[in-house]
Amino acid sequence: MGRTRQRNLILAASNRHERYVSTDYFIEEHDDVLISQLSAMMGKDPSRIMNEAIGELIRRYRPPSRNRTTRLKLIKS
Known part of the structure; x- marks a missing residue:
């Protein structure tokens, strides 16, 4: 296995209290190489690609209610 690299990630919430x-x-x-290749193909910053991927995961597995944040549920799109 290769050496693990460390990157910073900044997420913005999509509600009005960002x-x-x-x-x-x-x-x-090997994932770092793939992200670099995607960045070159899409013309986007690698951190933006990661933000979009994590944002999609958050939207997909968002809890059904704001009050119940302990149980995550798959939301089918």
Whole structure:
């Protein structure tokens, strides 16, 4: 396995009370190469590609109610 690289990630909430969350995540070397290739093909910054992917996961697995955040449920699109 290759060396794991560290990248910074900033997420913006999609509600009217937007806030930014900064976090670190680790990706495998082969995933880093794929993200770099996607970045070159799409003309987007690698962190923006990761933000979009994580945003899609959040939308897909959002809890059914704001009050119940402990149980995640798959929302079929």
